[in-house]
Amino acid sequence: MTTSTPKRPPSRPWRLSLSDPRVAGLFWQVLVVGIAVAVVAFLWSNALHNLSVRRISTGFAFLGREAGMPIADSWIDYTPKDTYLRAFIVGIVNTLRVAVIGIVLATVIGTLVGIARLSSNWLLARLAAVYVEVLRDLPLLLQLLFWYVLMQGLPAARQAFKPVEGVYLSNRGLILPSVPLHEANWWTILALVAGAIVFTFVRRRLIAQQMRDGKTRPAWPYALGLVVALPVLVSFLLGASWSIMLPELRGFNFVGGLTLAPEYFALLIALVTYTSAFIAEIVRSGIQAVPRGQSEAAKALGLKRGFVLQHIVLPQALRVIIPPMTSQYLNLTKNSSLAVAVGYQDIVSIANTTLNQTGQAIESIALIMMVFLTISLGISLFMNWYNARIALVER
Amino acid sequence: MSSVAHLPQDPLPIGPRPAPRALGGHFTAWVRANLFASIPSGIMTLLMLVLLGKACIAFWQWGIANAIWIVSGNDSSACRALRGIGACWAVVPEKYRFILFGTYPFDEQWRPALAVLIFIALFVVSSRRSFWRKELFLLWAAALIVIGCLMWGGFLGLSFVTQDRWGGLPVTLILATFGLAFGFPLGILVALGRRSKLPAIRSLCVLYVELIRGVPLISLLFMASVMFPLFMPDGVNIDKLLRAQIAFILYAGAYLAEVVRGGLQAVPRGQYEAADALGLSYWEKHALIVLPQAIRHVIPPLVNTFIAFFKDTSLVLIIGIFDLLTTAKTAIVDPAWQSFSVEVYVFVGVIYFVFCFAMSRYSRSLEAQRTQG
Numbered sequence: 001m002t003t004s005t006p007k008r009p010p011s012r013p014w015r016l017s018l019s020d021p022r023v024a025g026l027f028w029q030v031l032v033v034g035i036a037v038a039v040v041a042f043l044w045s046n047a048l049h050n051l052s053v054r055r056i057s058t059g060f061a062f063l064g065r066e067a068g069m070p071i072a073d074s075w076i077d078y079t080p081k082d083t084y085l086r087a088f089i090v091g092i093v094n095t096l097r098v099a100v101i102g103i104v105l106a107t108v109i110g111t112l113v114g115i116a117r118l119s120s121n122w123l124l125a126r127l128a129a130v131y132v133e134v135l136r137d138l139p140l141l142l143q144l145l146f147w148y149v150l151m152q153g154l155p156a157a158r159q160a161f162k163p164v165e166g167v168y169l170s171n172r173g174l175i176l177p178s179v180p181l182h183e184a185n186w187w188t189i190l191a192l193v194a195g196a197i198v199f200t201f202v203r204r205r206l207i208a209q210q211m212r213d214g215k216t217r218p219a220w221p222y223a224l225g226l227v228v229a230l231p232v233l234v235s236f237l238l239g240a241s242w243s244i245m246l247p248e249l250r251g252f253n254f255v256g257g258l259t260l261a262p263e264y265f266a267l268l269i270a271l272v273t274y275t276s277a278f279i280a281e282i283v284r285s286g287i288q289a290v291p292r293g294q295s296e297a298a299k300a301l302g303l304k305r306g307f308v309l310q311h312i313v314l315p316q317a318l319r320v321i322i323p324p325m326t327s328q329y330l331n332l333t334k335n336s337s338l339a340v341a342v343g344y345q346d347i348v349s350i351a352n353t354t355l356n357q358t359g360q361a362i363e364s365i366a367l368i369m370m371v372f373l374t375i376s377l378g379i380s381l382f383m384n385w386y387n388a389r390i391a392l393v394e395r
Numbered sequence: 396m397s398s399v400a401h402l403p404q405d406p407l408p409i410g411p412r413p414a415p416r417a418l419g420g421h422f423t424a425w426v427r428a429n430l431f432a433s434i435p436s437g438i439m440t441l442l443m444l445v446l447l448g449k450a451c452i453a454f455w456q457w458g459i460a461n462a463i464w465i466v467s468g469n470d471s472s473a474c475r476a477l478r479g480i481g482a483c484w485a486v487v488p489e490k491y492r493f494i495l496f497g498t499y500p501f502d503e504q505w506r507p508a509l510a511v512l513i514f515i516a517l518f519v520v521s522s523r524r525s526f527w528r529k530e531l532f533l534l535w536a537a538a539l540i541v542i543g544c545l546m547w548g549g550f551l552g553l554s555f556v557t558q559d560r561w562g563g564l565p566v567t568l569i570l571a572t573f574g575l576a577f578g579f580p581l582g583i584l585v586a587l588g589r590r591s592k593l594p595a596i597r598s599l600c601v602l603y604v605e606l607i608r609g610v611p612l613i614s615l616l617f618m619a620s621v622m623f624p625l626f627m628p629d630g631v632n633i634d635k636l637l638r639a640q641i642a643f644i645l646y647a648g649a650y651l652a653e654v655v656r657g658g659l660q661a662v663p664r665g666q667y668e669a670a671d672a673l674g675l676s677y678w679e680k681h682a683l684i685v686l687p688q689a690i691r692h693v694i695p696p697l698v699n700t701f702i703a704f705f706k707d708t709s710l711v712l713i714i715g716i717f718d719l720l721t722t723a724k725t726a727i728v729d730p731a732w733q734s735f736s737v738e739v740y741v742f743v744g745v746i747y748f749v750f751c752f753a754m755s756r757y758s759r760s761l762e763a764q765r766t767q768g
Contacts, residue, residue: 029595036599043626050625121436122429123443137751138744139706142720146744149736153479334611341713348613361621365614373609 047362056359063088069353071345073261084354091350092371098264098346099333099375102271106332107325109272110279117284128280135277141338144270148342151262157253166246168254174265175247178258184240191234195226202226263344267336275332279325286321287313318390326383330376337372347371458482471731478734486735487742490726494743497562497717503554507565510542514568522757535576542569558636562717564746566636570643570708570718575701578647585652587681590659600652607649612710615642620714639711647704654696658689695765698758702751709747719743 018024051058063085070080074090075097116128135143152171155161160170166177179185202222210216235242247257260268290313298308337348348368355364431437461481463474465488474483496504517538520526526534546565549555561569588600607615619642620635627633662685670680690697709720717725723743727736 025593029593032599033595046628047625049629050627120429120432121439123440127443127447133752133755134748137702137706137748137755139709139720139747141709141712142740142744142747145720145724146737146740149740153734153737337611337613338710338713340613348611348617352617355617355621361617361625365618365622368614368617369606369610372611372614373606376609 054359058360058363060363062354062358062360062363067354067357069350069357071350073264073345084358087350087354088347088367091345091347094339094344095333095336095346095348095371096375098267098271098336098339098344102268102275102332102336103329105268105272106275106279106328110276111283113276113280114283114287117280118287132277132280135273136281140270140274140335141341143274144266144338144341147269148262148266151266154262157249160249166244166257168247168249171262172253172259173262174260175254176258176260177244177246178256179242179244182240184235184238185242187238188231188235188240192227192231195230199223199226261344263339263342266342267339267344270338271332271335274335275328278328278331282321282324282328283317286317289320290316315390319387322383322387322390326380326387329379329383333375333379334372337368456481471735474732474735482738483732483735484738486727486732486738490729490732490739491742493563493726494719494722494739495563496565497722498560499562499565500554500556500560503548503556506545506548506553506556507561507563510545510565511568513538513542513545514565514572517572539573539576558634561636563722564719566711566717567705567708567719570640570711571701571705573640574643574647574704574708575651577644579651581644581648582651583655583686585648586655586659589652589656604649604652607646608653612646612707613713615646616710616714618642635714636716639714639716643704643708646707647700650700650704651697654693654700655689657696658691658693659685661692662688695758695762698754698761702754702758705750705754706747719746 014020014023016023018027064083066081067084067087068080069087071078071087071090073094075093076090078086078090113128113131116124117132119125119128151173154169154171157168157170157172160168160172160175162168168175181189199222203219206217206219206222234240245256247254247259249255294316295308295313298312303312336346339346340349340352343349351364351368355361358364430440457480461477463477463481463483463485466473466485471483471485474485477483492501492504496507499507517535520534521531544550545553546561546569547556585600585604588596589604591597591600616639619638623633623638623641666684666688667680670684675683708718711718712721712724715721720743723739724736727733727739
């Protein structure tokens with residue numbers, strides 16, 4: 001074999017005919033792009049004309065104007081006197097609030113149900129299967145309306161259900177006890193997070209050392225020091241108070257505590273149960289995708305059940321689970337826009353109100369799209385990073 | 396390796412294995428193995444039995460024992476007296492015509508009913524493997540035309556009914572079926588475009604798929620209902636149902652394109668090369684060699700996409716099109732029946748469930764056939 005650089009084939013002269021693949025390729029591309037540009041230009045000129053006829057202004061200047069739109073359920077300060085921009089930010093926060101908590105809860109419940117479907121207990125496996133089958137085969141919007149109607153049918157605040165002291169369920173929503181967070185509390189939480197991050201690095205070093213010389217080194221003293229002692233010390237030094245505030249019934253409503261409005265609670269339940277059914281199927285098929293020989297071999301080595309699940313089966317199953325899980329997370333985020341059906345003011349609902357008030361349809365819908373494309377991109381990037389991290393390292 | 400020299404010459408004699416411990420009769424053995432295999436498993440079983448029993452008794456009392464099944468003449472006072480104690484299923488016989496067919500003229504409602512039956516027959520026929528032939532396309536075209544004629548009317552003594560009076564189950568089925576019938580070819584074209592060697596076409600297809608898949612369906616429906624009229628020239632006015640239908644076709648096209656692309660990637664290169672070697676053109680190569688294999692690979696995920704799509708048609712509620720869910724929600728606006736939404740939602744839920752469950756069973760049987768064959 002010669003090792004010289006491969007010779008390029010002699011370039012043929014161009015023939016101006018569709019039988020020349022290069023000419024044909026160019027022709028089709030110009031044609032398709034031309035059509036696309038022409039259609040967009042046609043629609044755009046129509047839009048400009050219609051907007052001027054209807055006296056609708058264009059551009060994003062309306063964001064600076066007073067919104068005059070009441071928002072009941074908001075985590076940041078907002079009054080109807082604030083601008084549209086602030087209303088949109090409230091909407092984004094509300095969307096993220098339901099999406100992030102929904103993703104966490106759906107993952108936990110979905111994983112449990114998925115494992116339950118593989119249980120050797122017949123009744124448990126059956127119940128999990130019924131859960132998955134019923135929730136998957138009903139439209140999410142129907143489920144959402146159903147939960148919302150149930151929520152509205154709950155008794156008034158005075159006759160609220162009280163399953164545990166401090167937890168009330170009424171037509172005002174779910175009221176939970178809360179811990180008021182002051183500055184000292186935040187520093188403690190920060191210390192906890194920082195300690196946990198440092199601990200993961202320490203643990204990784206310990207494992208690397210064990211790989212080198214084979215000696216096991218206990219990690220628990222570090223855990224005790226970094227994750228427990230450090231936050232406790234910070235809390236003590238700054239004098240943080242962790243008193244739990246119980247909600248109280250005063251008049252017709254509750255005072256204190258953390259309130260989940262019925263709209264938010266119904267949306268959260270619907271999203272979590274619906275998505276968890278899909279996640280359960282993903283987890284089940286991921287675990288089943290790990291060959292039986294793997295867990296049998298591990299058992300033959302005398303490893304314990306929990307160890308086998310944690311170190312042999314789950315790491316392999318995760319590689320199958322992560323990509324479809326990403327798309328479920330994206331679905332949950334996009335489905336949170338159904339909030340508009342029950343009147344929870346997420347970004348779509350607020351953009352819709354803006355659209356009705358200002359008539360600026362193109363800008364409002366463009367804002368929805370921008371927000372969702374950004375969130376989708378964020379989730380995809382994070383999950384791709386995680387997927388690359390757990391990918392099989394081939395030797 | 397024929398030597399067994401490392402084994403002891405005379406292995407220790409092993410006695411016969413003891414007979415397996417009797418677990419009892421057939422049924423007891425099954426219960427012990429599947430419900431009470433260990434102490435935690437047994438506790439779990441008992442706990443679930445208690446909860447399940449409580450739930451069943453509660454449902455029995457509310458849904459059957461104390462329920463009211465029928466009332467005469469739109470009189471809901473008996474139901475309201477039992478509110479919270481017993482279900483009021485009487486709302487279903489009272490309102491089912493409206494829920495199923497919306498505001499379609501009452502005496503003509505056999506027409507949408509017949510259309511629904513044609514839809515179901517079409518689905519059943521299309522699911523049989525022996526009908527997967529070219530004639531199926533003709534059958535689909537014929538069925539969709541017949542359904543259109545039935546719904547619109549205006550000939551042979553059938554009165555003309557405009558789209559804004561259509562409602563209920565036929566609208567749900569029309570949105571889903573037409574969305575698929577047009578979205579599927581679109582999806583195939585886009586999937587081919589995404590794998591094309593021509594950079595301009597490829598980037599256009601990527602842009603389309605990622606834009607549609609990146610935003611919620613609701614924003615597409617808002618676009619169709621609010622923004623679309625802005626983009627039309629003066630005097631052109633497209634009906635609301637048709638606009639939603641277009642949004643659905645574009646939406647289905649993007650999702651189906653991704654499924655089909657997965658199938659295209661599963662076709663071995665040799666197939667493409669062989670087709671090229673035979674001198675087939677691009678379209679001949681794909682229509683005759685590649686696509687039949689690619690689509691066969693992805694039939695189960697395709698059916699799953701169909702299910703998701705069928706459920707997603709309910710979102711037209713938000714832009715005020717009268718599909719099955721919207722008619723259900725409207726039916727309980729009637730003050731007499733206002734407080735019985737749960738019963739109506741259960742009724743509609745059963746209809747959705749029957750369709751989706753049938754499709755998901757079908758998808759599973761296809762998958763089972765594939766892993767066997």
